Amino acid sequence: MNLLEVKNLNTSFKIGVGTVQAVRGVSFHVEEGESIGIVGESGSGKSVTMLSVMGLLPAYASIEADSLRFDGKELTKMSPKELRALHGSEIGMVFQDPMTSLNPLFTVQNQLMEPLRIHQHMNRAQAKQRALELLKLVEIPDPESRLKQYPHEFSGGMRQRVMIAIAIACNPKMVIADEPTTALDVTIQAQILDLLNHLKREMNTSIIMITHDLGVIASMCSRILVMYGGIICEEGTAREIFYDARHPYTWGLLNSIPKIHGDPNEKLIPIHGTPPDMLMPPKGCPFAPRCQYCMPVCREYMPPRTVLNGTHAVSCHLMHPKAPQVKREV
Amino acid sequence: MLKYICKRLMAGVLTIIVLITVAFFMMHAMPGSPFTQADQRDIPPEVLARMEASYGLDRPVFEQYLSYWKSLLRGDLGVSFKQANTSVNDIIETHFPVSARVGGVAVVVSLVIGIPLGLLAAVYRGKAIDMASMVFATIGISVPVFVISVLLMYLFANVLQWLPSYGLTSWRHYILPVACLSFSPIAYIARQTRSSMLEALEQDYVRTARAKGVSELLVVAKHALKNALTPVITYLGPLVAGLLTGSFVVERLFSVPGIGRYFVQSVSDRDYTMIMGIVIFFGIFVVICNLISDILLAIVDPRVKLSES
Numbered sequence: 001m002n003l004l005e006v007k008n009l010n011t012s013f014k015i016g017v018g019t020v021q022a023v024r025g026v027s028f029h030v031e032e033g034e035s036i037g038i039v040g041e042s043g044s045g046k047s048v049t050m051l052s053v054m055g056l057l058p059a060y061a062s063i064e065a066d067s068l069r070f071d072g073k074e075l076t077k078m079s080p081k082e083l084r085a086l087h088g089s090e091i092g093m094v095f096q097d098p099m100t101s102l103n104p105l106f107t108v109q110n111q112l113m114e115p116l117r118i119h120q121h122m123n124r125a126q127a128k129q130r131a132l133e134l135l136k137l138v139e140i141p142d143p144e145s146r147l148k149q150y151p152h153e154f155s156g157g158m159r160q161r162v163m164i165a166i167a168i169a170c171n172p173k174m175v176i177a178d179e180p181t182t183a184l185d186v187t188i189q190a191q192i193l194d195l196l197n198h199l200k201r202e203m204n205t206s207i208i209m210i211t212h213d214l215g216v217i218a219s220m221c222s223r224i225l226v227m228y229g230g231i232i233c234e235e236g237t238a239r240e241i242f243y244d245a246r247h248p249y250t251w252g253l254l255n256s257i258p259k260i261h262g263d264p265n266e267k268l269i270p271i272h273g274t275p276p277d278m279l280m281p282p283k284g285c286p287f288a289p290r291c292q293y294c295m296p297v298c299r300e301y302m303p304p305r306t307v308l309n310g311t312h313a314v315s316c317h318l319m320h321p322k323a324p325q326v327k328r329e330v
Numbered sequence: 331m332l333k334y335i336c337k338r339l340m341a342g343v344l345t346i347i348v349l350i351t352v353a354f355f356m357m358h359a360m361p362g363s364p365f366t367q368a369d370q371r372d373i374p375p376e377v378l379a380r381m382e383a384s385y386g387l388d389r390p391v392f393e394q395y396l397s398y399w400k401s402l403l404r405g406d407l408g409v410s411f412k413q414a415n416t417s418v419n420d421i422i423e424t425h426f427p428v429s430a431r432v433g434g435v436a437v438v439v440s441l442v443i444g445i446p447l448g449l450l451a452a453v454y455r456g457k458a459i460d461m462a463s464m465v466f467a468t469i470g471i472s473v474p475v476f477v478i479s480v481l482l483m484y485l486f487a488n489v490l491q492w493l494p495s496y497g498l499t500s501w502r503h504y505i506l507p508v509a510c511l512s513f514s515p516i517a518y519i520a521r522q523t524r525s526s527m528l529e530a531l532e533q534d535y536v537r538t539a540r541a542k543g544v545s546e547l548l549v550v551a552k553h554a555l556k557n558a559l560t561p562v563i564t565y566l567g568p569l570v571a572g573l574l575t576g577s578f579v580v581e582r583l584f585s586v587p588g589i590g591r592y593f594v595q596s597v598s599d600r601d602y603t604m605i606m607g608i609v610i611f612f613g614i615f616v617v618i619c620n621l622i623s624d625i626l627l628a629i630v631d632p633r634v635k636l637s638e639s
Contacts, residue, residue, distance in 0.1 A: 056540055080546070088543035095534060095541075103535040104633055105556045150632040166542060250628045 003174055004030040004053070007067040011045075011052045014060050022048040023102055024230040030174065035200060035207040037217030037238075039068050039253065040227035043275050046210045047096075049227070050176050053085050054093060071173060089119035091165030092205075098159035102151035108162050109147040110136075115169045134165040138195060157188035161195065168199060174206040182183045193220060195222040215257050218242065223288050223311065229276045229286025231302075236312035246314040249287045251328040285317065293318060293326050335621070344608065345375065354398065356390045357602060359579025364411035364600045374601045385411065398606065407610070408603035412596075418607035422589060426611070428498065429576030429588030436508045436573045442514035447516065448523025452558075453550055455528060464521055476579045479510040479619055483583065493500035496585035507584045511577055515569055519562055526561050530554040567623030571616040 012025040030036050037047040043048040052063045053075065068075040071090065073133040075083065087093075103111060112134060113127040122130065128147075138161040145188035151159055160180060167175050177196065181189035197220055200207050209217050216237070217224060224241040226234040226249065235245040247253055252271035261264075273290035276282055282289070288298040298317050306319035317323055331391050365381055367372065368424060368561070373381075386397065407418035447467075451460040486506060488494035527617025530536065531554050539553045554587050596604035628634045 054541060056537055083546060086543070087541055093538075093541040095538060097534060101538045103539070103553050103557070104629055106553075114539075114544060118543055119546075152633045163538070297574040314632070322344045 001032060001072075001163060001274050002029040002069070003032045003034075003071055004208075005067060005069040006049075006053060007065060007069075008144065009049060009063070009065040009068065011048050011057070011061060014062065018279050019283050022230055022278055023052060024281065026227070026230075026232055028232065028235065030206050030208060033174070033206055034223065035221045036223045036225060037211060037214075037221035038225045038227055038301065039210045039211060039214055039217065041212050041271075043278065044227040045230040045278075046227045047178050050178060050208060050210055054091065054176065055080075055085065056093075057098065085119070088115040088174050089168075089170040090174075091174045092169070092172040094160070094163050094175065094180045095168045095178040097183045098156050098163050101163055102159055104151055107148055107150055109153070111151075112147070112166055112169065113164065115166060119170045130169070132299065133163075135162075136168055137164070137168070137199070138165045139153055140165075152155050156193060160184060160188075160192055161295045164192070164195060164199070168203065168205065171203060172205060174210045176207065176210070178210045179212070181207075182211070182213075189216070196220065214242075214253050229281060230238055231286065231315060232280060233287065234314045236308075240312040244312070245328060246290045246308070246312075246319065248288075248293050248318070248326075249318050252290075254328070287314075293324070295323065331625075335625070337407060338621050338624070339617075342614075342621065345614070346613050347580050348450045348608060350402075350606070351395075351611045352401075353606060353635060354395050354441070355391065357538060357600075357605055358394070378534075394474055402610075407607035410604050412599050412600055412601045412604065412631060421592065421604065422607060422611055425587060425589040425592065426575075429572045429581065429590055430508050430585060432498070432504060432580075432588060433511065433570075433573035433576060435504055436511035436515070439572055440512040440519055440569065441562075443512070444519025445559070446515040448520040448525075449527055449550070449555065449558075450504060450611055451520065451524040452531065456488075460524075464524070465525075467517040467520045469602065470514050473513075475510055475514060475577065476583070478513050479497075479506075479580055482506055482509055492545050495601060498584075498586050507580050507586055510580050510584075515573070518565065522561050522565065522626055523558055527558040530557040533557070556630065561608035563622075563623055563627045563630060568616070568619040571612075571619035573621075574613055575612050 006029070007027050009023055009026045010021070010207055011019040022201055022258075026045070028036070038049065040046045041133075048057070048061075051057050052061070052065075052072075053068055053317065055063075055075070057063065065076055070086065075086075078086075090104050099111070102108070102132060109128065109131055112123075112131040116122045116127040116130050118312070119122075120127075124256060132143050133149060135146060140146055140158060140161050150163070154162065160183075164180075167177075175196075181192050181194070184192060193216065196207060196209075199205065199222075207220065209218055209221055214224075223231050223237050224235065226241065226247065234241065234250045236244075241250060242254070245254060249271070252269070254270065256271040259267060271290060276286045282299065284297075284299040284301055285291070285294075285303050288294045291298065301317075303315045303317045305315045306315050307313045308319075317324060363382065364385075364387075365378055379388070386394055389397075398408070401529040405419075407422070410416050410418055411420060413421070447463045450595060454460050483495050483506060486493045493506050494500075495506065497503055498507075531550070533554075536549060536553055539549045544553070544633075576586075576588040578590045578594045580586065581588040581590040589611075592604060592611075593608050595601075
């Protein structure tokens with residue numbers, strides 16, 4: 001059964017000079033206990049997609065969707081109060097920057113106990129006990145004394161562990177991790193990913209991992225969505241994306257991953273150009289201006305979604321039978 | 331903490347010493363003396379000389395400075411030049427509590443009205459309540475207190491005759507002076523709260539709180555407000571010191587027998603001991619109020635380390 005089902009999500013922001021169309025018709029699903037990754041560069045709409053699902057966008061955002069269904073319940077029809085009951089209890093969220101995501105004026109204990117007291121109606125002693133367990137679970141040394149400390153007394157990696165502890169406090173069915181490792185240095189990144197992996201296995205939680213780094217999700221996610229210009233340009237299992245990618249943008253992302261065992265002098269292949277201006281998104285494929293295989297049709301028409309098999313789908317005009325046959329250059 | 335307080339108090343003592351010195355010499359540099367007033371009847375020069383001699387005014391200024399210190403160290407602020415047989419200590423002791431009562435009420439009123447006003451303006455940004463409170467705040471900051479005092483007095487005491495306009499004998503007498511005193515602090519606090527609240531509501535930790543399912547009321551009143559109040563706490567020191575020590579204009583207009591009016595009056599009277607007494611008193615008060623507001627800030631914000639500053 002699908003835990004989360006998003007159908008035709010459109011999110012836009014009204015700003016002074018016009019409307020930014022951040023997400024344009026995104027559909028996907030997440031199965032129970034499944035981990036998916038959403039990959040794309042800054043401004044591709046990946047974070048906005050998940051914040052739309054959570055209803056955490058500012059008031060000037062307009063969210064339209066045919067359906068946002070979580071655990072059989074339609075989110076678009078829920079009142080703010082009903083949504084709040086899901087937030088932090090059934091859906092946990094880990095944000096990008098652990099330095100700013102915790103409130104500097106409250107102790108870790110206070111912030112950790114909050115979802116427990118709100119959703120599980122624990123009394124202080126119970127919540128405190130559970131908070132202690134949670135800190136142990138996210139492998140923070142010396143949890144008793146750490147509970148009483150303030151966020152500024154924690155390192156970045158430790159703060160992200162606290163954020164994860166908050167996200168999983170009420171045993172959520174789904175955790176959304178929005179670039180959870182981007183603000184951390186590489187060794188800490190690996191530790192945080194290990195921790196998330198470990199928790200996922202232990203608690204059977206679905207994880208939606210948002211990142212711009214394909215390397216980060218390789219170890220975690222069974223399915224990957226590649227986003228660009230507010231649309232999903234390719235989706236498939238991790239295997240399909242890493243070994244049988246079809247979209248030129250996915251190729252670009254794959255080529256820009258540094259290889260540990262490769263020639264150290266080999267240059268990384270960048271994706272040239274800049275992402276499209278979402279104030280005036282192109283009418284055709286958003287990647288067309290940067291695509292080395294761009295055809296005239298790409299600039300005029302949005303490519304249709306071509307389903308290659310049950311799990312692998314690509315939105316690219318190159319999939320058309322009459323299009324030239326090109327292969328990823330490695 | 332205790333070490334920090336001691337350090338700050340010592341720095342405060344130093345400040346006061348400098349303050350006393352500067353004030354003393356500037357005061358004596360002013361032309362005229364306590365006994366040379368235009369409105370005074372002609373005093374024979376011999377009498378004047380004898381009066382000055384009896385107060386020690388004929389000695390060199392530096393000598394006077396030293397002897398002032400001598401009596402000051404005994405806690406004696408001297409006798410007023412203008413109010414015969416009244417010591418400056420007595421004047422402060424009688425009139426300061428009056429100012430402090432009015433000022434204290436004004437501090438509470440400023441906070442109780444200013445913070446919620448700014449809070450509402452921030453939460454309902456761009457709505458009618460925001461516009462209204464900001465119009466009020468701009469008026470409060472830009473219109474001088476004497477204009478507001480006269481307007482309020484005219485309206486409530488003269489036209490409507492709801493409130494008394496002078497004296498301080500019942501709680502109704504407090505309303506107008508307190509309203510005038512707290513007008514501009516309310517405006518300032520409301521503006522400050524609004525802007526820091528708007529900033530706080532944009533922060534990542536507020537988004538985290540929402541993602542945890544925290545109710546909107548708690549998001550605002552707990553997570554954002556505590557962060558938004560730190561600039562207000564910083565402002566609290568000077569505010570409390572300013573209001574508790576009274577206002578010349580308001581006390582004059584509403585005939586409040588407080589200490590505020592002595593500040594200006596003693597200067598124009600060249601009442602040397604009175605000037606010094608009030609300068610020292612205000613100085614100590616400001617030092618202590620600032621210290622308290624810094625300690626308060628450190629209690630609210632654990633990132634502020636007292637020992638380092």
